[in-house]
Amino acid sequence: MSEAAFKLKPLEAPHYREPPHNIEAEQALLGAVLINNDAYHRVADFLKTNHFFEPLRGTIFEVMSELIRSNKIANPITLKTFLPATLDIAGLSVAQYLARLAAEATTVINAADYGRTVYDLAVRRELIKIAEDMLNDAFDAAVDCAPQDQIQHAEQLLYEIAETGRYGGGFETFETALDNAIDRAAQAYQSDGRLSGLATGLKDLDAKMGGLQPTDLIIIAGRPGMGKTSLATNIAFNVASAYDAAQQIDGSLRPVAGGIVAFFSLEMSSEQLATRVLSEQAEVPSSSIRRGDIDETDFSRLLDYRQKMRRLPLFIDQTGALSIAQLAARARRLKRQRGLHLIVVDYIQLMQGRSQRAAQNRVQEITEITTGLKALAKELNVPVVALSQLSRGVENRDEKRPQLSDLRESGSIEQDADVVMFVYREEYYLKNKEPRPGTDDHLTWESEMRERAARRRSSSRSSGTVRQGPSP
Numbered sequence: 001m002s003e004a005a006f007k008l009k010p011l012e013a014p015h016y017r018e019p020p021h022n023i024e025a026e027q028a029l030l031g032a033v034l035i036n037n038d039a040y041h042r043v044a045d046f047l048k049t050n051h052f053f054e055p056l057r058g059t060i061f062e063v064m065s066e067l068i069r070s071n072k073i074a075n076p077i078t079l080k081t082f083l084p085a086t087l088d089i090a091g092l093s094v095a096q097y098l099a100r101l102a103a104e105a106t107t108v109i110n111a112a113d114y115g116r117t118v119y120d121l122a123v124r125r126e127l128i129k130i131a132e133d134m135l136n137d138a139f140d141a142a143v144d145c146a147p148q149d150q151i152q153h154a155e156q157l158l159y160e161i162a163e164t165g166r167y168g169g170g171f172e173t174f175e176t177a178l179d180n181a182i183d184r185a186a187q188a189y190q191s192d193g194r195l196s197g198l199a200t201g202l203k204d205l206d207a208k209m210g211g212l213q214p215t216d217l218i219i220i221a222g223r224p225g226m227g228k229t230s231l232a233t234n235i236a237f238n239v240a241s242a243y244d245a246a247q248q249i250d251g252s253l254r255p256v257a258g259g260i261v262a263f264f265s266l267e268m269s270s271e272q273l274a275t276r277v278l279s280e281q282a283e284v285p286s287s288s289i290r291r292g293d294i295d296e297t298d299f300s301r302l303l304d305y306r307q308k309m310r311r312l313p314l315f316i317d318q319t320g321a322l323s324i325a326q327l328a329a330r331a332r333r334l335k336r337q338r339g340l341h342l343i344v345v346d347y348i349q350l351m352q353g354r355s356q357r358a359a360q361n362r363v364q365e366i367t368e369i370t371t372g373l374k375a376l377a378k379e380l381n382v383p384v385v386a387l388s389q390l391s392r393g394v395e396n397r398d399e400k401r402p403q404l405s406d407l408r409e410s411g412s413i414e415q416d417a418d419v420v421m422f423v424y425r426e427e428y429y430l431k432n433k434e435p436r437p438g439t440d441d442h443l444t445w446e447s448e449m450r451e452r453a454a455r456r457r458s459s460s461r462s463s464g465t466v467r468q469g470p471s472p
């Protein structure tokens with residue numbers, strides 16, 4: 001083989017690609033606004049100064065916006081006063097350039113289309129910028145910067161772009177707000193259960209709350225052993241099992257009933273959670289399932305319910321010590337990929353804040369977590385059900401019924417929450433007060449225990465409340 005064959009080819013210089021933009025659309029939009037200021041209001045809710053590729057055209061749009069918002073006329077004559085007179089634009093003065101924009105404007109009817117073209121191209125340029133930043137950060141990452149943090153940051157940026165791409169945001173008129181309120185009332189009127197929110201499947205709870213409302217942060221609090229996880233699991237299962245979606249004209253799916261559920265289980269594994277759901281639905285004790293102490297009939301029942309429930313839109317994340325940033329990123333990803341209508345977090349005290357300073361102060365960290373959960377509920381427009389432990393102060397007083405002040409690491413939990421529900425089982429504490437067998441007090445105690453159990457069973461049958469299932 002000749003020596004020439006071993007010569008390396010010279011590196012070719014990378015081809016320069018100009019970022020996507022449309023000068024004609026930007027000029028046509030500015031011209032349309034110059035000849036009729038009403039055209040500005042067709043794009044003002046989504047188009048910003050930084051969406052223009054050429055900074056000068058962005059500056060012209062900003063000056064026009066200020067004039068129009070001040071109830072002044074924006075035309076070439078009024079506009080040139082606020083722009084540098086010595087500016088040279090391809091051989092034209094500012095006055096000549098503005099006059100040409102107005103003269104070449106075609107019609108204001110297409111102003112909104114021009115604005116969307118400018119906006120869409122700006123979004124594409126922003127995507128290019130994010131991709132370049134990801135590339136540079138991956139090459140020049142700091143020692144203490146984990147790849148997972150970079151992934152979460154990129155996901156957040158991409159989600160923000162996707163969500164702001166609806167040509168909306170900012171203020172809305174009271175008329176629009178009233179229309180939304182009437183739509184919500186119509187939804188409640190037309191639904192079978194007369195609910196405006198997401199039905200939990202628990203009749204008493206739905207009657208009090210009207211279902212789980214979008215953007216709400218619902219706290220379920222209680223001492224260990226009260227049944228917080230059981231209640232949250234029942235709600236998640238009921239919502240997922242009732243899911244039914246109808247296809248819209250644009251091809252998207254809109255839930256008619258139920259919804260897709262994200263269950264963040266920081267305490268239990270996904271297998272334990274599935275076992276609990278399977279146990280409650282098949283009415284087979286979970287302790288018997290774990291020990292294998294079941295007969296052929298029980299096992300056949302478990303298989304039948306497994307077949308019924310295997311397609312439920314219930315997604316479980318069993319990551320422990322999850323941070324609020326990680327939880328938000330995964331919730332956003334699920335909503336983008338499959339849809340999302342309910343988030344359940346079990347439980348708040350096992351989560352972590354995102355900042356080092358907050359981690360040094362537990363109360364401040366809980367504040368950051370609850371604030372983040374409320375912000376996530378508003379961002380994704382879904383209800384967030386979060387479980388919370390109570391302090392041991394409940395055990396140190398005669399009246400065991402929980403209060404807001406019993407919330408562990410309290411401060412912002414009741415402040416950020418829209419609804420706080422306490423789980424309380426009187427028979428739990430009554431059981432611990434068992435007198436010595438054979439005494440009159442013991443007979444009275446047994447009678448009270450039977451009465452509490454009968455009352456709970458009666459309430460469960462009549463109202464459709466949580467079925468605790470066989471005790472393990």
